[in-house]
Amino acid sequence: MNGRGQIPRRVALWALAWLLQCLWAGGALAQLPDTIERVKPSVVLVGTYAATDNPRFRYVGAGFVVGDGLRVVTSAHVVTRMNMLSPDGQALAVQVRSGPVAWLMRKAKVMELNLEQDLALLQIEGPPVAALKVASSDHVREGDELAFMGFPIGGVLGFASVTHRAGVASITTMALPSPTSQQLSERAILSLRAGPVQVLQLDATAYPGNSGGPLFDPRSGAVLGVISMVHIKSTREAAMSQPSGISYAIPSRYVLELLARHQSAP
Numbered sequence: 001m002n003g004r005g006q007i008p009r010r011v012a013l014w015a016l017a018w019l020l021q022c023l024w025a026g027g028a029l030a031q032l033p034d035t036i037e038r039v040k041p042s043v044v045l046v047g048t049y050a051a052t053d054n055p056r057f058r059y060v061g062a063g064f065v066v067g068d069g070l071r072v073v074t075s076a077h078v079v080t081r082m083n084m085l086s087p088d089g090q091a092l093a094v095q096v097r098s099g100p101v102a103w104l105m106r107k108a109k110v111m112e113l114n115l116e117q118d119l120a121l122l123q124i125e126g127p128p129v130a131a132l133k134v135a136s137s138d139h140v141r142e143g144d145e146l147a148f149m150g151f152p153i154g155g156v157l158g159f160a161s162v163t164h165r166a167g168v169a170s171i172t173t174m175a176l177p178s179p180t181s182q183q184l185s186e187r188a189i190l191s192l193r194a195g196p197v198q199v200l201q202l203d204a205t206a207y208p209g210n211s212g213g214p215l216f217d218p219r220s221g222a223v224l225g226v227i228s229m230v231h232i233k234s235t236r237e238a239a240m241s242q243p244s245g246i247s248y249a250i251p252s253r254y255v256l257e258l259l260a261r262h263q264s265a266p
Contacts, residue, residue, distance in 0.1 A: 031179030032147060032218040037162050039214065039221045041097050042132045043149050043161055046074050046122070046212060047107060049093035054077065057093060057105065060160070062150040062213035064260060066222065067098070069128025070174070072257055075228055076113050076120045094122060095159070096129045103159060111262055117197050117254045118228045120212075121262060127138045132214060134259065135222035135253035144168045146204065150213030165213065166204035166235050166247070166250050174199045174248070200225050200249045206247035225249035 009250065045060040062076030072094055082092065091107060098104040106124040113120050129237070140146075149163045173196035206227055215225035231250040 005144060005265075030115055032163075032165070035216070035218055035221045036149070039132065039149055039216060040161055041130045043213060044072055044129075045074070045095040045103065045159055045222055046078055046082075046096075046108075046149065047095075049091045057095065059151065059154045059209070059236075061209065061211040062227070063094065063122065064214040064221075065129045066134055066214075067131055067184060070126075070197045071111070071131075071259075072108065072122040072124055072261075073214075073253070074120050074122065075226060075250075076115050076118045078212045079113055079120045079122075085247055089164060091104045092122070092184045096124075096126075096135045101158070101160075101225070110257060110266050112259060114254075117258075118250055119226060119258055120255060120256055132216070133220075134216070134252050134255050135220075135224060136256065137200075137224045137253045139167060140171070140224055140251065142168050142171055145218065146202075146215055146224060147218045148202075148204070148210065148215040150206070150210035150227060152207035152209045154209045155213075162205065164210075165200040166217075169203040170201040172199060172201060173197065197254070198251055199228065200251055202247045202249060204247055205209075210247070215252075222254065224252045226252070226255060261265075 041063045042062045042253050044065060045057075045059055046061050046063045047057055049057050052109040060082050061074055063072040063074035063078070066073050079092075092109065094106045094108045096106055097102040104126075108122045108124045111123050144167070146166050146168065147163055148166055151159055152162050161257045189240050202215075210227045211229075214223045215227060216223050226249055227247065228250045
């Protein structure tokens, strides 16, 4: 207080800003149950399909529908892992919801695989699916309360989507290995010119099955990122029993750039 017993103006303004932020966060989380119901129909299963396999569908990661309802965004490492699991070229498949607990298989193909930003864009067959809006992540700040959805334990107990609250703990960059002269493709050169990839570090526990799922605004449901990496303390197999609680997401501004590159594609 000053000599007149009044709170300094800057302290009062800081307290007001803090109170407004708390009220906003509380209101956003209060709306989360309704937002989950809107987001859930657009979050899909990404994996491989073969009629001779048991099970015929092998889940690898999550994804979400965007644009015209026939395009799916997921993580690039989900697609590359599918190639490792199915060297015989089993079909890429996406399962979309056809009811509260029912799923419908769709054939899919890769439109773009962006390893530098760990993003992939898929095209699926069939009628359009409810799509999510992708918003700019430029306004995301450290301390924001967001949420993400995916399938952290795959189909162990059936494919039930799981939603986690996530605070943005840090906005940092993802270190990528420097390419050698033999690896300097046009895309690698463009990536070097663009600088390091920005990532959102989250103070929430994600598992490998969450990869490719949307990070979204708990109020509007707009996508602000894509779950990309889970910090593993020891082995990938131990990620379920000993989660680190540190996860990363690719900001949605890279998703918008990805979609813009295919805006006129059939």
